Amino acid sequence: MYKLLKIEGRAKRGEFHTPHGIIQTPVFMNVATVAAIKGALSSMDLKDVKCQVALSNTYHLHLRPGDQVIHKLGGLHKFMVWDRPILTDSGGFQVFSLTSLRTIKEEGVYFSSHIDGRKIFMGPEESIQIQSNLGSTIAMAFDECPPYPCDKAYMTASVSRTTRWLKRCQAELRRLNQLDTTVNKNQMLFGINQGGVYKDIRIEHAKEISELNLDGYAIGGLAVGESHEQMYYILEETVPYLPQDKPTYLMGVGTPENILESVERGVDFFDCVLPARNGRHGHVYTNKGKLNLFNAKYELDSSPIDETCTCPTCRNYSKAYIRHLLKAKEMLGMRLCVLHNLYFFNNMMEEIRQALDNNNFAHYKKLKLEGFQEKEEESE
Amino acid sequence: MYKLLKIEGRAKRGEFHTPHGIIQTPVFMNVATVAAIKGALSSMDLKDVKCQVALSNTYHLHLRPGDQVIHKLGGLHKFMVWDRPILTDSGGFQVFSLTSLRTIKEEGVYFSSHIDGRKIFMGPEESIQIQSNLGSTIAMAFDECPPYPCDKAYMTASVSRTTRWLKRCQAELRRLNQLDTTVNKNQMLFGINQGGVYKDIRIEHAKEISELNLDGYAIGGLAVGESHEQMYYILEETVPYLPQDKPTYLMGVGTPENILESVERGVDFFDCVLPARNGRHGHVYTNKGKLNLFNAKYELDSSPIDETCTCPTCRNYSKAYIRHLLKAKEMLGMRLCVLHNLYFFNNMMEEIRQALDNNNFAHYKKLKLEGFQEKEEESE
Numbered sequence A, B: 001m002y003k004l005l006k007i008e009g010r011a012k013r014g015e016f017h018t019p020h021g022i023i024q025t026p027v028f029m030n031v032a033t034v035a036a037i038k039g040a041l042s043s044m045d046l047k048d049v050k051c052q053v054a055l056s057n058t059y060h061l062h063l064r065p066g067d068q069v070i071h072k073l074g075g076l077h078k079f080m081v082w083d084r085p086i087l088t089d090s091g092g093f094q095v096f097s098l099t100s101l102r103t104i105k106e107e108g109v110y111f112s113s114h115i116d117g118r119k120i121f122m123g124p125e126e127s128i129q130i131q132s133n134l135g136s137t138i139a140m141a142f143d144e145c146p147p148y149p150c151d152k153a154y155m156t157a158s159v160s161r162t163t164r165w166l167k168r169c170q171a172e173l174r175r176l177n178q179l180d181t182t183v184n185k186n187q188m189l190f191g192i193n194q195g196g197v198y199k200d201i202r203i204e205h206a207k208e209i210s211e212l213n214l215d216g217y218a219i220g221g222l223a224v225g226e227s228h229e230q231m232y233y234i235l236e237e238t239v240p241y242l243p244q245d246k247p248t249y250l251m252g253v254g255t256p257e258n259i260l261e262s263v264e265r266g267v268d269f270f271d272c273v274l275p276a277r278n279g280r281h282g283h284v285y286t287n288k289g290k291l292n293l294f295n296a297k298y299e300l301d302s303s304p305i306d307e308t309c310t311c312p313t314c315r316n317y318s319k320a321y322i323r324h325l326l327k328a329k330e331m332l333g334m335r336l337c338v339l340h341n342l343y344f345f346n347n348m349m350e351e352i353r354q355a356l357d358n359n360n361f362a363h364y365k366k367l368k369l370e371g372f373q374e375k376e377e378e379s380e
Helices: A043-048 A058-063 A067-072 A076-080 A092-097 A124-134 A152-176 A199-210 A228-241 A256-264 A274-280 A319-327 A331-357 A361-373 B043-048 B058-063 B067-072 B076-080 B092-097 B124-134 B152-176 B199-210 B228-241 B256-264 B274-280 B319-327 B331-357 B361-373
Strands: A002-008 A011-018 A021-025 A027-031 A054-056 A086-088 A100-105 A108-112 A119-122 A138-140 A188-193 A216-219 A248-250 A269-271 A283-286 A289-292 B002-008 B011-018 B021-025 B027-031 B054-056 B086-088 B100-105 B108-112 B119-122 B138-140 B188-193 B216-219 B248-250 B269-271 B283-286 B289-292
Touching: A002 A331, A011 A256, A011 A331, A021 A027, A027 A331, A043 A331, A054 A058, A054 A076, A058 A067, A058 A092, A058 A124, A067 A124, A076 A086, A076 B319, A086 A124, A092 A108, A108 A124, A119 A124, A124 A138, A124 A152, A152 A188, A152 A199, A188 A199, A199 A216, A199 A228, A216 A228, A228 A256, A256 A331, A256 A361, A274 A283, A274 A331, A283 A331, A289 A361, A319 A331, A319 B076, A331 A361, A331 B331, B002 B331, B011 B256, B011 B331, B021 B027, B027 B331, B043 B331, B054 B058, B054 B076, B058 B067, B058 B092, B058 B124, B067 B124, B076 B086, B086 B124, B092 B108, B108 B124, B119 B124, B124 B138, B124 B152, B152 B188, B152 B199, B188 B199, B199 B216, B199 B228, B216 B228, B228 B256, B256 B331, B256 B361, B274 B283, B274 B331, B283 B331, B289 B361, B319 B331, B331 B361
Parallel strands: A027 A054, A027 A269, A054 A086, A086 A138, A138 A188, A188 A216, A216 A248, A248 A269, B027 B054, B027 B269, B054 B086, B086 B138, B138 B188, B188 B216, B216 B248, B248 B269
Antiparallel strands: A002 A011, A011 A021, A100 A108, A108 A119, A283 A289, B002 B011, B011 B021, B100 B108, B108 B119, B283 B289
16 A cells, blocks of 8 residues: 655655555665675665665576475565565566577567576466565566667557556466465555657556556666666656556666656656665765775775765775775675665665655755766776 | 683683783684685674684785785774784795795795785795784784695704794884884784694794793694694694693684694684685584585575574574575675684684583583584585
């Protein structure tokens, strides 16, 4: 159940009630691909960096250790020891981006595993069955994520099939939620709006799926190559046609700037691998822009990454120490950067919520964006 | 200052007072090679796994980030944020094991860096200067660690030079401890007994260095290829000639069994990379022997590594989850295993101290060794 607490322009401040607790929105979900955050972070660490929702990947977990294994072990929450909400993606994105020898049919997708090449079939029912085995809080509908660019005829046919798949997902989840063997009998389902940068396809699709009374609605197929301006334009045109009284989730986005701009346009769920990936490469976020800790100027810098930050890393360690660890290829260096970056994102979402609570989002956003301009470092 | 609290046979229970706090002995020091434990463990984690003393490597830190850098940043304690004792080795072991094109002269050793091949000279004064720059609690004397096997004539000459080097180390540390720029003006010095498996050389050397009134005495050059029996025999013959009222440190040892046997023979300081290295390979210690978590039989095992263990890993995670992480090559898998293994060692040392406090060491040791026999798994 989604409760809309405040609105400022189109920006939403909400609460999403789930079987695993309440999610305060806008929220940034932290990507635990194979039931762990890359960078040696555990579920205990996720609590330390203020994570509300962990996001895990259906495709990866289906291949390893196998969703049947996780089901036998009592589901993903128990497996990774995380009692807060988990969202699982549908596997669709990975099937379309990681695998080879793909064939898309009405029933689903035939492809080869990126690990051992074995032939796999995944359709809407299979995706939902896997997600049901995992027992995540929120399952995502199985969709096609078309490439960018993509011609309009293909996009129209693809989106139309995605709608048919969505209905099959909904039916399958209803069936599975009634089985005795199901780990989470209250599993929720988010549908996904597609249409690339074609405004009319997006809007038509948004209207169509909004009628299905799903638990939430995602916007997929953005941040795949189009410009930021195109993405913001599509959000402006599409979000008004999605239910305001449901979560609005922009998949795979993005930078702090992207998040601020998208919140303004009515989005309140986000996820992205960027903060963890950047952290593993020594790129860290601050309120004054991104730093590259490999930079020689930090050799003798005894100050934390961000003086104003209260993350586990900044409370303890200096830039000089972290730089040394990164250069010596010590795993701890990556871990400390990832801890900081996830905290930075989760903390920014908290600030956004507070700003919305105080009807102050526009002002907050302006100041924040100005700060980010101060410095932005490239690799050495 | 070393306080001998209890003796059971030759086993010592002591307290070593240092400028960075009291070390309860017997103690196992945890190896933070480049100012971090391999396996993404921070100094905060070291406290969680009951570590009393961190051991860092002079040679590695001299090359990267450079001891001058650490000196400018206020010393190693501040750099790695660790307020408990740190022992630094002399660099000798790495110079003799990692480098190429070595030439040993009376003044010291000429060698090439294992990182970039540049020519470096290190003698007793240089080693102590580096350790003084690092500001560790305990500096180790610069010695030659002769290969195994080694002929007696070479060993005699080498040990004799090691004694001369030791005296130069002592003089240099006295000088440096009086300088205004020195980070830790109360830096302590341990001498190192050498002699390979030649009992008479060991004893003669032990007698000689015991007269120098050093802060502690180490036994080096064991666990380098000789059998366990030879090692235990050398301990039995040599330890009685080292001061009982000073720390007795067996360098680079070893397995839990080695530690129990060596405590019985009068050793009360240990260090070894084994628990961290084994952890990174999924080999974990339990009171019933070592487990290999890659083993297929743990796929559905929802129990912790050791039911009786209260480490951060066992309090939270299952063997099935850790096995999955290891197989998926997630850094978190290594981290959880290393956390467990270090805790296991540090906790065993605590048990050993309690047993000694209760005059119960012999009995404790017997039970512990019997437990270890129960299972010992090889790699798949």
